[in-house]
Amino acid sequence: NYNLGLDYQLALPTIQFFGEAGLSKSGKPGVVQGFVWHAHPQISWAVYYRYFDPGFHTFYGNSLSESTGNRNESGLYTGVMLYPLPKVKISCYVDIYHFPWLTYSTMSPGSGTDYMAQIDIALSRKLSLYLKAKYESKPQKLSGAAGVAADYDEMTTKLRIHTEYALNEKFTLRSRFEYAGYSFNDLHEDGFLVFQDLLYSPFRRLNLWLRYAYFDTDGFNSRIYTYENDLLYSFSIPEFHGKGHRLYLNLKFAPSSRVTAYLKAGYTIHDGASSWGSGNDITSGNTRLELRGQLYFRF
Structure with missing residues (x-):
């Protein structure tokens, strides 16, 4: 196996673009493209798109993705960081992804979603807290009574309240x-x-x-x-x-x-x-x- 690749990064005063395209010996491509926009001193927005063909292979690929190996996946991630008030930070993201071909945990192509939201509040110099919520739904195969497997949605929910007081x-x-x-x-x-x-x-x-x-x-x-x-x-x-x-x-x-x-x-x-x-x-x-x-x- 071998890989050919080209990457770039462009930094402008308030926005940074980045991306990479690769081709493996199989002739199948892998592409990532994104930007981070500092729209305002209190607002930052990031967008990241990836496409990894099912036949794409990398030696040391470690790009942001739902599955390991950077193959058989396309997806769009977007995240926002806001400072709406002094000592208040809001972070959230949405990641929507698709598997063009079956995986080790699915019987057919499928799609999933991942959501996260967090708010950090510094109530005083001594007291701070954050609230975090996360939800994910993704396909997962399950064998039936007759031994025939089918894909179902596996859903996980996480909620957290954390405080720190000096x-x-x-x-x-x-x-x-x-x-x-x-x-x-x-x-x-x-x-x-x-x-x-x-x-x-x-x-x-x-x-x-x-x-x-x-x-x-x-x-x-x-x-x-x-x-x-x-x-x-x-x-x-x-x-x-x-x-x-x-x-x-x-x-x-x-x-x-x-x-x-x-x-x-x-x-x-x-x-x-x-x-x-x-x-x-x-x-x-x-x-x-x-x-x-x-x-x-x-x-």
Whole structure:
């Protein structure tokens, strides 16, 4: 396989155009085209179109798309960012896409939509919040009783309320409520997660993050992901489904400019579960205790 491609970028005072066109050995094309328009100091608008032929192949393609691999998809994305009032930001986007040919998860060509809206409000120097809503509908195949598969719309809904309050220079509180809804043919699931964070920094060299979370969902399809602070160079976004509790403590301590210690302790309870997880990550029983540490030296 080989690829031929041409890209461009044009920057004008208030608008930037960008695009790329590629051709793979199969003779099939891939095209992306878009612009970002700063129409006003308080208004920005972005539009992005893509078309990837079913026979188009790339080595390292990583363009914005619903499916991986940048092939067998066309779509139009548009997003807006507004600052209607001081300390208020509104962000929203719509992504409409189409699969010209069947995929690994569909039996025929299909289309989907993805919507998101978020409002960020700084109520004061110490208190801020944001509200976020997301909805997506996309085709997914399902085998019937006779063994014949057909495509149905898989719909997911996410709602989130997040607040952050700085009590003083040492204490910060973060609170979140998140709802997840799932619908696919005759299957319907709902769930929610709430957490409370306490951030404590008594002095410059010590930082503590403490969280308690409670989750209750109907199943795996209504699972909820949430970011957790972790050790250096570690990235943690665990998912929670079923019913249970999660408690974790993350610590960072730098006794000197050359040494930094990290510690994370976590405890999870899955109510009524005899085991949970999968593969090497499976846990027998309904509780799991985690303890990890790290020392970082600078020479």
